[in-house]
Amino acid sequence: MWQGIEMLFQHPSVNVKYILDGLFFGSIFALAAYGLALVWGVMNLKNLAQGDLVILGGYFTWYFQSALGWNPILTLPIVMFIMFFFGWAMYALVVKWVIDKDLFTSLLATFGLALVIQQFINLVFGPETQTAVSELGKIKFYLFGGRIVVPEIRVVGVLLCAAVAVALIVFMKRSRTGQAIRATAQDARAAKVMGINTDRVYALTFSINSAICGAAGALVAMMFLVQPFYGITYSIRSFVIVTAAGLGNLPGVITAAFGLGVLEGYANNILGASYQQFIVVFALVVVLVWRMIRLRKARMVLE
């Protein structure tokens, strides 16, 4: 650990590497967290299966690439399309029945879903870590005289991530459906009175979230690794980011996601990858305590 810290001062250029790593991580976290903020804000669902949806999307990409030989970048829209309908099925079978119940019911139901997805992936594809290799990944950029290596696929991944995010924001702000979703988030009863079919909006919101997770997963499979049991860490990360940023605060989500990404970039390189979950949970506790101290001034609690 001390060697890692000494490195920072001896070779200041490694900072660039850590921050770049963090930005690559953070762009994916931002997508998954935005999906969570959407379902949380619209239907008050704390989705613990968020990370497992990400991993499921990643496995679709990996399967298309390794078994069918498709280019992973082209699989991104296909995975989003499949995950959209997967989300719709999940909503109709499970989520629909729990959204009006108490909070722990929905939390536990989505935890059950997470278990089903994760074990299903494990049974079908096996417990090994997988990555979807693309032709693009062969090229690498060398910065600072070769001291920092950036694979091209990661740069492309971040651009794709930004494209998905922009498309989503435009959809939410400009389209009629996006307007209906925002109206339901503000006041479901009033939206119903105005003739919005809120049940349909809920289904659509959950499906969109699932598609976003699918896109994030495809990017994870391209840029990093997927493994059946990595899902829960992504879920906790999404919770950290959404709790830190608050609901419906898109710039906040992006800032928090990049912040968490950079924190993990430093922690992974200095402490080693075996403290990954510890760092995420530590960030969660810090964020929760910090929000609680701030709310305490107004004599409020985080419900």
Place this chain on the structure above:
Amino acid sequence: MSIYKRDLMIYVGISIFSIVLALVFPAYITQIAVMFLMVILAQTWDLQGGQMGYNSLGNIMFFGIGMYVSAIIQIAMLYGWGGVGEYTSASGSIKVEIIKSNYLYGMFIGAFAAGIICVLFAFVFGQIFLLFRGPYFAIGTLGMVLAVAELVSSWEWVGAGGGLSLPVYPAEDPTESGRLYFYCFLAISAICFAFISWVVSTRFGLALNAIRDDEAKAEAMGIRTLRYKVSSWMISAFFLGLAGAIFGNMSNFIEPLEVAFPTITFGVFMVVMALLGGKGTVWGPVVGAVIFHIIKETTWTYMLGYQWVALGLLIIVIVIFFNQGIMGSLAERYPHWFGIKIEEDAEEATS
């Protein structure tokens, strides 16, 4: 006879019945011992999840900490503190001549220390985690147990991911050790049942129920909520620590992810069992644990790897369609069995 005494008598009856069962079918003694472990897990979870309304997904952490504390103390008593981490599974089980009284003494000290250390952990962690409410508590505790499991599996002194192996009970015949652990679990579960059902019937239990129903109002009525919450967690942690210590000895070998901090097995089972039986009732967790364990033991091996998928589906089905649990629906139909008095109609009262 008060409800509490009646419950205690019924539990003593069940214990005697299970002793007879264990003597008649000695081949199933380990399964019956694990069933009592399940009862402990479900009941300690229910003290938070059911009575206090704090749905923890990380109570299994105390189970694992208790197991490790007891294992470290037992190994240290035999070999000194230096070489604890050398007794990994790779080096094989500990080969040393120990006599029964030494083993039992070590196990007793280990289990007792495990309980105490777990209480301390619950006290410290409770000051932070029990401030979070609702979903934040559930997710925070889930993260907590994952993080602790990760830290333990990279801690060289306790054997890291390789785990530790414990001294073996010097038994003359192979069934003897099974009987020992069976009686240990039976005793712990009986004490746990007696203590928790007593605690729930006192003012302390009422305070916990008040916290569940409306924490802000409970605080306004002068209940020091954090103190009650932490105390309740400490009670659960003590019994979980004891159970973990005995379970470590029973399995002879402990390892961070599968044995000591089994988040997706025991950690999920305890929630499912309490929900199946009916949370917030004294008998719910017991009934849920017994039924769940019997179903699990009879069907688990036939599912060919699909057990976990089935477990996930079971959680979803229980949560959606059977939210009240067995005892919850019974309490609705026969309230007088549970000591719930329903005011009679005026007509009936006069006639």
